[in-house]
Each structure stands twice: as C-alpha cells, then as structure tokens.
Amino acid sequence: MSFAISKPITIMGANASGKTGLALELARRTDGEVISADSKQIYRHLAAGTSKPAGTWKTVLGRELYMVEGVPYHLVDTVDPKSAYDAGTYAAQAKPLMDAISAAGKTPIIAGGTGMYIQALWNGLDQLPPADPDLRRTLSDLAEEKGREALHAELAALDPRAAAMIPPGNIQRVMRALEITKLAGRPVSELWTGRFGNALPGHLGVFVFLKWDKELLSGRIKDRTAAAFDDWAEETRGLLAMGYPEDAPALKSLGYPQVMDFISGRITRSEAIHSIVAVSMSYAKRQNTWFGRYKNAMLIELRSPSDYDPGRLADRILLAGERGT
C-alpha cells in the first residue's frame, strides 16, 4: 500500500522500543525522510553506545546525506563530540528540514526518544536568552562554594514565583532560571508564556507513542547492551585515543561512564553491562513519563514480542493519518 499523505509523522518512545525500524518502514511506504530527535545520536563517532542506525554518508544532488537502508536520515552523526548541542539548536535545525521535506512532497518522519527536542520542535521554546557558559560557570562556582540553597535563595529574591516551582536541589534548573533572569533583566516567570505545554499540535501531524511492557523492554535492553558492548568499548577507546576528554558533552551520555570504568579496569565487563542496563531502564521510565504527558498522541502499547510488527504498525499509523487529513 502507498499513501498520499505528507503530514509529518512523529514516533516517540523509550530507548530500544523500535522507533528506528518503524520510522524506516514508514519512510519506505510514504516516500519519506527521517529526522532524528536524539540528543546523542547527533554526535559523530558515537554509534554502538547510542544505537545509531547504521548508515553511510552520500552526496545526493549536491547534498551530503546520511543514508540508512536507502532512506535519508537527518540530524544524526553531525556534531563533534566535544561541542555542546541543545534543544534550541535542534529546533532551529529540524524545523526547516521538516518544511523542506514537506515542500518536496515527501513525508517527514520524526523519530526519537529525546522528549525535550520533540517538545522544542513542535511546541517551540519561549523567547529566552540562550545559554551563557561564563555565567553558568560563575553560578556553578557559587553553588559549590555556598551551596545549592544559596542559589535558590537568590532566585527567590529575584523571582519568587519561579523559585516556588523549582526545588532547591535541582541546581541545573535553578541556574538556568537565574541565567535567564539576569540576562533578560526580567524574572523568568514573566517570560514563560505557557506554550511549553502538555499537548502536541495534533492538527499538524500524526503523533505516535510506542510503549512497551516493562519486562519486555528490559529484555530488549539487556540483549541490545550485551550485543553492543564490545563494539561500544572499542568505540570509546577510539574516542579517548582521538583526544576527547572523559567529560566531553558526548561522553556524558548514559553508559559511557560505565564503559570507561570497564576500560580502565575499575569494573568487570559483566558489572558494566548490569549497570548500563539499570541506568537504561531508569532512563526508559523517565522517557515514558515524559511522553505520557501527551494525552492526544496515539498510544501503541506493546505487550508481547509479536506486537512489534513494523508493517502492521505502519498500516495503523497511516490509516490514522488519512482519517485526520
């Protein structure tokens, strides 16, 4: 079957839930192109540790494209591991790509597990000052010296409403709120418009949330981690050999610290795998919590291994898309 829809399709879900396979199936059916929404697959040289889909860079009509099984796969393998990347940058890159794909009569398929990026792309971020590394360093030093409560107290003095919404322990969000308030010269809470909400614009696209039974997902994560581990270790050795520091933004990704502990002999291979599975599962829980907020997304619950059938799932999704058109 082939469908004449070009409304974007967004596939969300925890890690190891089969988003890539489904996205590729949808791309083949609809003459589509995939846009990744993944804060770590965006980095070059990270593959085994991020389950980046295997692909190759090709020049197509003068454009450099990462091709996976014949499908263009955007916003993957493009950023240097020592560079910072963030939701604002992602939205600024993904939106024009999505529009261009649609304009060419093709279907954009957004697939990823980074909820904040999907949120930034579809609901947009408020007009706020971007990150200021120097200010962050200052604030971070202050927190180190006087404690998190001191920073929170400072925020409370400048913006009581924001302070009430952010727990003192959440140093990152406290610092960000202070950063915005100082840079903008106005309290953050006055700059938040509420657009960063809990609903996706269902009239603009099809949104799918793949949610696996926990035990099954755990099995998939175990299998995937064990299978990838040796390549992962080799990949990490390579990154360190290339001179990337252990605290490079890319290496702050889940699992890499454990792999580095294994490489340096601090823990065994099986300890590393166990630990990675554990952190992956708690990450999956957080992802499901995030995506669960979107009550208007199409929830696909996978309760047995046979429920994951990309062909059949694609049928369901495309049918829903046609109805909505």
Next chain:
RNA sequence: GGCUGGUUAGCUUAGUCGGUACGAGCGCUCGGCUGAAAACCGAGAGGGAACGGUUCGACUCCGUUACCAGCCA
C-alpha cells in the same frame, strides 16, 4: 568437632549503653521537566533470622536452634 564474631528494608549497611527505627545508598513504584535533557530533580512503599525466658516494657539482656564468616583441630 571447638573457639570467636555476626544475623537490621529486595541488596549493601548505619545506629540504638532496654522505653515508640530522625537512618543511608542502590533497587522498586509514581511524578516533575522551556537552549546540559541519555541532563537535572521531587515524592512514596518496604525493616529487627526462629523459638523461649527475664522485664511494666526487649531490636537492644539471657538461653536454645538455624544460617554466615574467621581462627583452631
């Protein structure tokens, strides 16, 4: 077989000189999230090996049993 030490939440453990376990980390359950988000954070459930004794009262003292560790045979 003997001696010594141990047995506190699912796991690793802290502490209680007899008076309701301020416990902690991990795990588990739930949640939050506006340019670090695979980040960062919040809430909750869960506990004194077994049996008997002393005592107004025992996780804390005594005895027996079970199991663990170390040392000696």
